Amino acid sequence: MANDQDKILDEVTSGDYKYGFVTDIETDTIPKGLSEDVVRLISSKKEEPEWMLEFRLKAYRHWLTMEMPQWAHLNVPEIDYQEIIFYAAPRKKNPNSSEEIDPELKETFEKLGIPLNEQKILAGVAVDAVMDSSSVKTTFSETLSEHGIIFCSMSEAIRNHPDLIKKYLASVVPYTDNFFATLNCAVFSDGSFCYIPKGVRCPMELSTYFRINAANTGQFERTLIVAEEDSYVSYLEGCTAPMRDENQLHAAVVEIVALDNAEVKYSTVQNWYPGDKNGKGGIYNFVTKRGICRGKNSKISWTQVETGSAITWKYPSCILLGDNSYGEFYSVAVTNNHQQADTGTKMIHIGKNTRSRIVSKGISAGVSNNSYRGLVKVLKGSENARNFSQCDSLLLGDKCGAHTFPYIEVDNPTAIVEHEATTSKIGEDQIFYCNQRGLSTEDAVGLIINGYAKEVLNKLPMEFAVEAQKLLQISLEGSVG
Amino acid sequence: MLKIKDLHANIKGKEILRGINLEIKAGEVHAIMGPNGSGKSTLAAVLAGREIFEVTHGEVTFNDKNLLELSPEDRSREGLFLGFQYPIEIPGVSMVNFMKAAVNEQRKHRGLEQLSPADFLKMMREKKELVEIDSALTNRSVNEGFSGGEKKKNEIFQMAMLDPKLSILDETDSGLDIDALRIVANGVNKLKTANNASIVITHYQRLLDYIVPDHVHILYNGRIVKSAGKELALELEEKGYDWIKNGE
Ligand SMILES: Nc1ncnc2c1ncn2[C@@H]1O[C@H](COP(=O)(O)OP(=O)(O)OP(=O)(O)O)[C@@H](O)[C@H]1O
Ligand SMILES: [Mg+2]
Numbered sequence: 192m193a194n195d196q197d198k199i200l201d202e203v204t205s206g207d208y209k210y211g212f213v214t215d216i217e218t219d220t221i222p223k224g225l226s227e228d229v230v231r232l233i234s235s236k237k238e239e240p241e242w243m244l245e246f247r248l249k250a251y252r253h254w255l256t257m258e259m260p261q262w263a264h265l266n267v268p269e270i271d272y273q274e275i276i277f278y279a280a281p282r283k284k285n286p287n288s289s290e291e292i293d294p295e296l297k298e299t300f301e302k303l304g305i306p307l308n309e310q311k312i313l314a315g316v317a318v319d320a321v322m323d324s325s326s327v328k329t330t331f332s333e334t335l336s337e338h339g340i341i342f343c344s345m346s347e348a349i350r351n352h353p354d355l356i357k358k359y360l361a362s363v364v365p366y367t368d369n370f371f372a373t374l375n376c377a378v379f380s381d382g383s384f385c386y387i388p389k390g391v392r393c394p395m396e397l398s399t400y401f402r403i404n405a406a407n408t409g410q411f412e413r414t415l416i417v418a419e420e421d422s423y424v425s426y427l428e429g430c431t432a433p434m435r436d437e438n439q440l441h442a443a444v445v446e447i448v449a450l451d452n453a454e455v456k457y458s459t460v461q462n463w464y465p466g467d468k469n470g471k472g473g474i475y476n477f478v479t480k481r482g483i484c485r486g487k488n489s490k491i492s493w494t495q496v497e498t499g500s501a502i503t504w505k506y507p508s509c510i511l512l513g514d515n516s517y518g519e520f521y522s523v524a525v526t527n528n529h530q531q532a533d534t535g536t537k538m539i540h541i542g543k544n545t546r547s548r549i550v551s552k553g554i555s556a557g558v559s560n561n562s563y564r565g566l567v568k569v570l571k572g573s574e575n576a577r578n579f580s581q582c583d584s585l586l587l588g589d590k591c592g593a594h595t596f597p598y599i600e601v602d603n604p605t606a607i608v609e610h611e612a613t614t615s616k617i618g619e620d621q622i623f624y625c626n627q628r629g630l631s632t633e634d635a636v637g638l639i640i641n642g643y644a645k646e647v648l649n650k651l652p653m654e655f656a657v658e659a660q661k662l663l664q665i666s667l668e669g670s671v672g
Numbered sequence: 673m674l675k676i677k678d679l680h681a682n683i684k685g686k687e688i689l690r691g692i693n694l695e696i697k698a699g700e701v702h703a704i705m706g707p708n709g710s711g712k713s714t715l716a717a718v719l720a721g722r723e724i725f726e727v728t729h730g731e732v733t734f735n736d737k738n739l740l741e742l743s744p745e746d747r748s749r750e751g752l753f754l755g756f757q758y759p760i761e762i763p764g765v766s767m768v769n770f771m772k773a774a775v776n777e778q779r780k781h782r783g784l785e786q787l788s789p790a791d792f793l794k795m796m797r798e799k800k801e802l803v804e805i806d807s808a809l810t811n812r813s814v815n816e817g818f819s820g821g822e823k824k825k826n827e828i829f830q831m832a833m834l835d836p837k838l839s840i841l842d843e844t845d846s847g848l849d850i851d852a853l854r855i856v857a858n859g860v861n862k863l864k865t866a867n868n869a870s871i872v873i874t875h876y877q878r879l880l881d882y883i884v885p886d887h888v889h890i891l892y893n894g895r896i897v898k899s900a901g902k903e904l905a906l907e908l909e910e911k912g913y914d915w916i917k918n919g920e
Contacts, residue, residue, distance in 0.1 A: 623720075624759070626748065629745050629774045630777055631777075
């Protein structure tokens with residue numbers, strides 16, 4: 192008991208990235224570099240149908256005409272795409288025993304707190320575990336299928352549900368969308384697919400856990416969630432990577448489609464390796480996430496807790512097409528040491544009486560840079576659109592930066608768009624007050640930032656809120672006092 | 673319990689405490705009075721370990737430990753409580769979480785088990801009744817949007833929760849209405865035992881009608897210039913500070 196407590200305490204106070212280990216496993220990798228042949232090779236490794244290969248090639252050819260966007264408030268070193276390995280998959284020890292997962296992999300995910308054994312798993316959470324370029328195991332698939340819910344890896348979905356994939360893949364984020372999304376279309380390796388049929392409330396949380404393991408590889412996964420009329424699903428995404436001195440690229444795409452009266456909650460706890468204290472290593476996280484409220488009264492809610500990555504470039508957005516549809520974005524983004532984040536959202540109001548709410552809480556420490564970038568756009572035909580945005584920044588120390596770039600474009604006079612912003616510092620007097628009540632400075636900072644981020648943390652499912660709270664505190668270790 | 677010997681302290685190079693001597697025994701109540709800016713809050717802050725003040729000379733022992741060597745949080749865990757003259761707001765942090773963290777830190781320090789949520793809530797309830805604080809306040813974030821008087825009551829509530837050996841109450845009476853003053857004073861009296869002690873910093877004799885001090889000290893210009901029994905407070909009320917200042 193005492194031992195257990197010591198362990199927890201140690202974990203909370205040690206401040207090191209505790210997911211930084213490497214699994215020693217045989218990996219099936221392809222040579223580094225990017226070309227049409229590589230795209231074809233990935234497609235054949237995945238045993239994909241011809242139409243999928245065509246999609247990839249179309250995207251790849253388009254990508255060659257594109258340039259990396261420069262508008263973000265980020266300092267991104269040049270990325271050499273010929274130095275990246277675009278496909279790495281854990282190799283099965285025994286290819287004949289088809290079902291069984293490699294014990295090493297099982298162990299890896301257990302170490303990460305994600306048991307792949309259905310008996311041991313957190314009650315009420317189904318997991319798709321993805322390591323490097325491929326899905327390792329999806330739990331509870333059978334239970335879910337009794338409700339008609341499809342929850343499987345993207346590779347499986349392409350093989351088994353081609354009609355759904357053809358209909359919805361790239362329907363929210365087209366292959367021409369942006370540099371990183373287009374790259375993803377060409378080389379994506381795996382990810383999760385989730386389909387909730389009409390009238391079904393998904394009985395458990397669905398989650399995907401992404402793990403980068405292999406060195407010098409990029410991770411390019413795709414997630415697609417389709418919620419049919421009157422359905423509901425809550426989806427969680429977690430991610431970690433080993434500590435490596437080289438930077439690694441992660442360029443994912445997430446698409447959500449919500450039809451009439453459907454509701455999708457998407458929560459992310461992003462904890463990719465942020466690099467060391469001097470800014471060496473860490474993940475470059477360039478992610479495109481977008482949902483469309485296609486049906487009337489539909490709702491999409493993004494919640495993100497961003498603590499990891501050396502560079503984050505990410506704007507989970509909502510296209511509010513259906514009348515009375517509702518989009519939400521709740522975000523806590525922490526940057527410490529040399530981390531850089533440029534993150535925010537877009538709310539595109541198209542339908543009538545559409546509403547959106549943005550709550551962004553930035554926390555910067557060390558010599559990091561943390562930007563909120565948001566767009567609220569109300570189109571001509573969108574009568575009575577409503578938006579409320581709250582963007583707060585909290586600074587720890589005086590060498591870090593916090594920036595807000597809120598863009599508002601309103602083409603309909605009936606719209607009401609409100610924006611509030613604050614910037615504050617953790618006061619020495621607040622910390623002393625906590626010290627005087629017996630709390631250490633680290634605990635005081637943890638308490639204060641969790642108070643500051645409460646509105647966002649409250650949006651997360653319970654188990655994850657607790658994790659996220661600990662994570663916030665750990666990522667700010669050593670930044671005060 | 674507390675022994676202060678020739679304590680000197682600076683802020684930004686300016687000497688504020690200029691040789692304080694004071695001894696406090698278990699079971700005693702000491703009142704410290706003195707004109708504005710004389711160093712009362714500074715003394716309280718130095719005892720609580722606020723780092724912006726630099727101790728340049730002197731010794732302080734607290735229950736036979738060298739107080740000046742302890743971190744602020746360890747001083748608290750050892751049983752030193754400061755009721756702030758200006759309590760601090762911590763937005764978004766609920767009083768329940770704040771107190772749970774504080775109480776459990778203290779229990780850990782004393783080698784006790786953490787309280788179960790049920791026991792903790794029971795304790796909250798009992799202490800709330802003891803100091804007659806409104807539940808509406810303890811359900812909110814720490815001091816956020818509290819009125820001046822409510823903040824002071826909240827300090828007494830926290831004191832009740834932490835059950836300190838030595839409590840230093842810095843002008844806890846100022847800003848209180850007559851009823852609140854009585855409630856706060858009653859709270860302090862109820863918490864008093866033969867094993868704990870308090871230092872009450874105040875400008876008004878009025879409080880000392882309720883909390884009867886064993887000793888009254890006058891702090892002036894960084895030194896204790898006069899100490900006597902409770903009658904000294906009455907004398908001050910009558911004569912003001914001029915006779916003290918002129919005597920220097
Ligand atoms: N942070 C600070 N920076 C500069 N000077 C300070 C600081 N804190 C206190 N002082 C100075 O120290 C002196 C003593 O202040 P202190 O607050 O201890 O007085 P006090 O006796 O508590 O007065 P009051 O009765 O008004 O509360 C004052 O001259 C004050 O201006
Ligand atoms: Mg004072």
